[in-house]
Amino acid sequence: MSIAPGSIADRSMPSDTSRRRYRDVRELVASPENPTPLVRLNRVLRPGADGYLKLEWFNPFGSVKDRTARALLQGMRDRGELRGRELVEATSGNTGIALAALAALEGLRLTVTIPSGVPREKLVLLRMLGATVLPTPDELCPIDNPRDGAIALARAIAESPAHAGRYAMPDQYANADNVRAHYEGTGPEIWEQTEGQVRTFVAGYGTCGTLSGVGRFLKERDPTIRVVAVEPQRGHRLPGLKNLEEAKAPAILDRSVIDDVIRVEDAPAYAMVQRLFREEALIVGPSTGAIVHAMASLDGSADPIVGISPDGGQKYASFYADLLDDADPTEV
Amino acid sequence: MPDITLSPTPARADAELDCKGLLCPLPVYKASRALDRLRPGQVLRVECTDPGSLADFPALARQRGFTLLSVADRDGIQVFHLRREM
Numbered sequence: 001m002s003i004a005p006g007s008i009a010d011r012s013m014p015s016d017t018s019r020r021r022y023r024d025v026r027e028l029v030a031s032p033e034n035p036t037p038l039v040r041l042n043r044v045l046r047p048g049a050d051g052y053l054k055l056e057w058f059n060p061f062g063s064v065k066d067r068t069a070r071a072l073l074q075g076m077r078d079r080g081e082l083r084g085r086e087l088v089e090a091t092s093g094n095t096g097i098a099l100a101a102l103a104a105l106e107g108l109r110l111t112v113t114i115p116s117g118v119p120r121e122k123l124v125l126l127r128m129l130g131a132t133v134l135p136t137p138d139e140l141c142p143i144d145n146p147r148d149g150a151i152a153l154a155r156a157i158a159e160s161p162a163h164a165g166r167y168a169m170p171d172q173y174a175n176a177d178n179v180r181a182h183y184e185g186t187g188p189e190i191w192e193q194t195e196g197q198v199r200t201f202v203a204g205y206g207t208c209g210t211l212s213g214v215g216r217f218l219k220e221r222d223p224t225i226r227v228v229a230v231e232p233q234r235g236h237r238l239p240g241l242k243n244l245e246e247a248k249a250p251a252i253l254d255r256s257v258i259d260d261v262i263r264v265e266d267a268p269a270y271a272m273v274q275r276l277f278r279e280e281a282l283i284v285g286p287s288t289g290a291i292v293h294a295m296a297s298l299d300g301s302a303d304p305i306v307g308i309s310p311d312g313g314q315k316y317a318s319f320y321a322d323l324l325d326d327a328d329p330t331e332v
Numbered sequence: 333m334p335d336i337t338l339s340p341t342p343a344r345a346d347a348e349l350d351c352k353g354l355l356c357p358l359p360v361y362k363a364s365r366a367l368d369r370l371r372p373g374q375v376l377r378v379e380c381t382d383p384g385s386l387a388d389f390p391a392l393a394r395q396r397g398f399t400l401l402s403v404a405d406r407d408g409i410q411v412f413h414l415r416r417e418m
Binding site: 134136149152153155157159160161 | 352353354355356357358361
């Protein structure tokens with residue numbers, strides 16, 4: 001990054017954080033020095049519950065995956081895997097959006113394989129950022145892994161002899177840097193923001209980077225902290241989450257840090273999304289609804305509870321249109 | 333990635349796809365998209381070298397309603413002919 005002589009970006013950062021400025025957008029990706037907000041839930045949990053959501057959509061590209069993408073690219077750069085190559089990755093959208101943004105800044109080309117059924121908003125954002133987008137039916141590879149077509153396709157693009165090593169695949173499902181992002185970032189942030197008081201941590205089965213990294217960090221601080229995984233129903237409509245009976249368990253999943261699994265169906269997850277919009281004024285994505293529904297089922301022994309809100313709701317407007325009741329008033 | 337090319341001598345196939353050196357499921361993915369660009373009744377010829385294709389192409393035909401007209405294995409190259417029906 002080159003900065004014009006005399007630019008104020010060159011001068012040292014004022015100690016007053018209200019006057020903080022950034023050398024480029026990458027500095028906005030969360031870290032223990034610049035954590036995402038932890039916000040109390042005051043209405044949707046059981047009365048008196050002490051529960052908090054960590055709003056990962058305050059990251060600059062809109063989701064928890066900004067941390068993952070930064071760590072994946074840093075690791076690949078350090079190992080010399082990026083030189084002269086293009087990127088290919090399987091993603092339900094958020095990792096792709098963060099990778100596409102970072103790749104654009106670094107002059108890298110990105111191809112994304114994306115499960116069909118992901119909202120149109122995400123496809124448009126990926127293409128706006130210059131990524132090549134390959135929508136992929138889940139059942140593309142009926143023989144091996146019936147619900148992981150996008151992952152199988154990305155691996156085939158990366159490993160096909162005909163492509164002669166042209167593509168490098170970050171592989172968020174198997175790359176330890178995904179776990180490291182949360183072990184070094186999200187976990188320490190939660191510990192600091194709760195002053196070490198957190199008793200229960202709740203996140204979804206997805207790539208399992210958040211569960212494995214945060215879970216490992218918190219268990220090392222205090223082994224009695226309870227780590228709860230949220231699993232969607234089979235054939236669910238909750239982008240980013242995985243039912244591990246129909247999808248392969250990611251290689252980075254560390255089951256030793258998970259104490260309980262709570263299964264959540266689509267209907268209560270989407271009902272909770274609507275409650276979060278209307279009662280907490282939190283404009284969240286569908287997976288947050290599943291996570292908060294699970295948080296609401298925990299009793300007082302779990303407090304304080306911290307749940308992850310992986311992304312915000314704007315990218316899901318077309319999904320949410322189905323939620324709106326025709327009886328909702330549209331006239332005064 | 334090589335793309336679909338129209339055959340100059342369409343004896344039996346209206347289009348051809350070279351998937352040699354591509355791992356599964358790339359061949360079925362590319363074939364599925366190529367068939368979507370054909371008209372009903374037209375035939376696609378696909379050459380593959382990943383043996384997984386022998387299982388993937390019958391499954392693709394079943395799922396998407398294509399007709400698998402022939403499968404041949406010549407010196408480690410699998411050749412498939414598929415017809416778009418609707």
